[in-house]
Amino acid sequence: MTELAADVVLQVEDLRTHFELGRRVAKSVDGVSFSVRRGETVAVVGESGSGKSVTSLSIMRLLAPPGRIIGGRILYRRRDGSMVDIAELPEKAMRAVRGREIAMIFQEPMTSLNPLFTVGDQISEMILLHEPVGRAAARARAKRMLELVEIPAAERRLDDYPHQMSGGMRQRVMIALALACTPSLLIADEPTTALDVTIQAQILDLLRRLQAQIGMSILFVTHNLGVVAEIAHEVVVMYAGRVVEQAPVTRLFERQKHPYTRGLLACIPDASRDRGAAGERLRLNPIPGNVPNVTALPAGCSFAARCPYVVDVCTKDPGPPLVAAEVAHLSRCWRHEAL
Amino acid sequence: MARYILQRFLGMLAVMFVVVTIVFVIVRVAPGDPAAVMLGPDATAQDVATLRARLGLDQPLVVQYVYFLGQLLQGDLGQSIFLDRPVTTALAERAEPTFFLTLFSILIASLIALPIGIYAAYRRGSLFDQAATTAAMLAASIPSFWLGLIFIQFFAVRFGLFPVSGYGGPDAGFLVRLQHLALPALALGVVSSALILRFTRASMLDVLGDDYVRTARSKGMGEFRVVMRHAFKNALIPILTVIGLTAALLVSGAVITETVFGLPGVGNLVVSAVLRRDYPVIQGALLVIAALYVLINFAIDMLYLVVDPRVRY
Numbered sequence: 234m235t236e237l238a239a240d241v242v243l244q245v246e247d248l249r250t251h252f253e254l255g256r257r258v259a260k261s262v263d264g265v266s267f268s269v270r271r272g273e274t275v276a277v278v279g280e281s282g283s284g285k286s287v288t289s290l291s292i293m294r295l296l297a298p299p300g301r302i303i304g305g306r307i308l309y310r311r312r313d314g315s316m317v318d319i320a321e322l323p324e325k326a327m328r329a330v331r332g333r334e335i336a337m338i339f340q341e342p343m344t345s346l347n348p349l350f351t352v353g354d355q356i357s358e359m360i361l362l363h364e365p366v367g368r369a370a371a372r373a374r375a376k377r378m379l380e381l382v383e384i385p386a387a388e389r390r391l392d393d394y395p396h397q398m399s400g401g402m403r404q405r406v407m408i409a410l411a412l413a414c415t416p417s418l419l420i421a422d423e424p425t426t427a428l429d430v431t432i433q434a435q436i437l438d439l440l441r442r443l444q445a446q447i448g449m450s451i452l453f454v455t456h457n458l459g460v461v462a463e464i465a466h467e468v469v470v471m472y473a474g475r476v477v478e479q480a481p482v483t484r485l486f487e488r489q490k491h492p493y494t495r496g497l498l499a500c501i502p503d504a505s506r507d508r509g510a511a512g513e514r515l516r517l518n519p520i521p522g523n524v525p526n527v528t529a530l531p532a533g534c535s536f537a538a539r540c541p542y543v544v545d546v547c548t549k550d551p552g553p554p555l556v557a558a559e560v561a562h563l564s565r566c567w568r569h570e571a572l
Numbered sequence: 573m574a575r576y577i578l579q580r581f582l583g584m585l586a587v588m589f590v591v592v593t594i595v596f597v598i599v600r601v602a603p604g605d606p607a608a609v610m611l612g613p614d615a616t617a618q619d620v621a622t623l624r625a626r627l628g629l630d631q632p633l634v635v636q637y638v639y640f641l642g643q644l645l646q647g648d649l650g651q652s653i654f655l656d657r658p659v660t661t662a663l664a665e666r667a668e669p670t671f672f673l674t675l676f677s678i679l680i681a682s683l684i685a686l687p688i689g690i691y692a693a694y695r696r697g698s699l700f701d702q703a704a705t706t707a708a709m710l711a712a713s714i715p716s717f718w719l720g721l722i723f724i725q726f727f728a729v730r731f732g733l734f735p736v737s738g739y740g741g742p743d744a745g746f747l748v749r750l751q752h753l754a755l756p757a758l759a760l761g762v763v764s765s766a767l768i769l770r771f772t773r774a775s776m777l778d779v780l781g782d783d784y785v786r787t788a789r790s791k792g793m794g795e796f797r798v799v800m801r802h803a804f805k806n807a808l809i810p811i812l813t814v815i816g817l818t819a820a821l822l823v824s825g826a827v828i829t830e831t832v833f834g835l836p837g838v839g840n841l842v843v844s845a846v847l848r849r850d851y852p853v854i855q856g857a858l859l860v861i862a863a864l865y866v867l868i869n870f871a872i873d874m875l876y877l878v879v880d881p882r883v884r885y
Binding site: 330 | 782783784786787788789790791792793794802805806879880881882
């Protein structure tokens with residue numbers, strides 16, 4: 234197995250995850266590569282259907298059939314320093330990684346916790362699964378975890394059921410649960426999407442502080458570029474199962490090298506900007522059209538049909554390769570120099 | 573929680589009151605004069621009038637009703653006409669076979685239905701799932717008395733493994749009783765398992781796709797634990813309901829099976845009471861069966877409380 238650079242925790246190489254639906258094949262993730270360094274936050278950005286969630290579920294090996302990793306590697310550096318390819322890891326070995334070393338939080342805090350168990354039990358369960366400690370020790374740790382995510386009256390809250398808590402509280406519990414075994418990598422799949430804006434900011438702030446405290450890496454999956462600006466170091470933009478642009482966050486916000494990213498940024502409403510000469514409200518700037526169906530991708534660049542910069546070559550096979558448009562700035566666009 | 577229990581309890585009392593009233597009315601408005609029916613065609617008008625007076629049938633309906641309620645509250649269901657003993661005694665004598673038949677049937681049904689239903693849902697669309705669903709449909713469409721007759725033919729007559737009929741005489745030990753109960757319980761259990769199986773499968777399918785099941789997997793536990801601890805417990809409420817209702821149905825539905833297997837249970841008592849127009853016994857049996865129904869439902873409501881912390885009001 235090839236070596237990973239010393240500070241890389243996760244390296245996804247040419248990952249292909251397909252769903253076989255009868256005779257058609259949905260190429261939900263089709264040749265995705267990126268890596269996550271220790272202590273770094275990488276944001277995977279895209280609309281629904283771009284393959285960002287399937288990518289994270291592939292890394293967790295939690296794909297529901299008929300989803301299947303059919304190619305590529307997911308190299309992961311285990312806590313003991315050994316390196317494994319998650320794509321090939323036997324299920325039993327994967328179970329020791331899942332939850333303990335790579336943990337995940339989900340979009341829906343309202344439904345992601347089991348309604349029939351107290352939050353204390355649900356956090357303790359994670360600890361008891363992976364560590365040789367007793368019930369009392371697990372409960373004590375669960376309490377510390379609740380304190381860590383800043384839930385007041387943690388001792389009392391341990392015996393609460395999820396339905397006795399608000400959405401923001403539940404997402405804090407989910408974070409406490411995910412971090413209970415101090416994972417090396419946290420995968421956060423749209424963790425703030427279902428929350429109010431103020432709660433959203435609190436949760437992002439909390440994640441950032443916990444990251445500094447624990448030193449874990451975060452793979453942050455979102456469609457919200459505003460959130461990306463808050464939390465990410467590196468941004469991977471996905472479209473129709475592929476990476477279309479990748480760059481450090483400041484660079485990406487300064488200069489987009491792919492029309493899709495540019496379109497995504499233009500979608501963010503800006504009250505001061507979106508006014509006409511007389512101060513009247515202008516229309517929002519959506520990207521026209523939809524993400525193409527991944528069972529029947531068009532020839533050439535899959536964004537061509539929605540792209541304002543489209544030229545003849547864009548609709549012809551083979552599509553554009555992912556190239557370095559600038560140093561540390563990748564783009565999958567024939568016209569990246571013109572952007 | 574106390575409020576929930578009180579509410580269910582009062583609900584139970586209300587239902588029982590309605591049942592008692594309906595039973596009273598049905599028996600009174602049924603065509604024919606009970607006194608005349610009891611005494612047969614040869615009785616004189618004088619005899620009938622005397623009996624009517626003795627049974628209180630000459631009183632206005634309201635008076636009869638109040639009297640009936642009063643007796644009932646004292647646990648008196650009246651006197652059987654043919655058995656020469658109080659209805660309560662007659663019912664109590666017959667309760668044991670029916671109770672055990674119901675208990676074993678529901679145990680057998682659950683033992684068949686739960687594992688198969690859970691696994692069928694877990695492997696949705698697989699050959700196993702299709703076979704299980706088809707078998708359940710088949711089992712549901714088989715009458716239990718027919719299955720009982722087949723069982724008697726095979727296991728009792730041909731192989732002699734079990735007794736053909738009866739309950740083993742008045743002095744038989746528990747083991748002998750068990751032998752007599754095996755075939756009828758199996759017949760009822762197989763037939764009742766169908767409904768429980770389908771409910772288990774449907775309910776499991778519902779919860780297996782839920783977010784917390786994915787969360788459970790993301791913690792790194794084995795599939796058995798995911799399915800049994802996290803999914804099954806959440807699927808349990810509809811399953812408990814259908815098991816309870818099946819048990820209640822069995823109490824009343826065991827009539828035919830008891831007859832086929834010659835078990836001296838409540839069902840058998842009711843059948844002979846109907847054939848002999850033993851009104852007090854019919855009335856008493858109806859009330860007891862209805863009460864069992866209501867009690868089982870109450871027990872299920874209490875079980876919800878144990879299973880689901882959200883059930884509090």
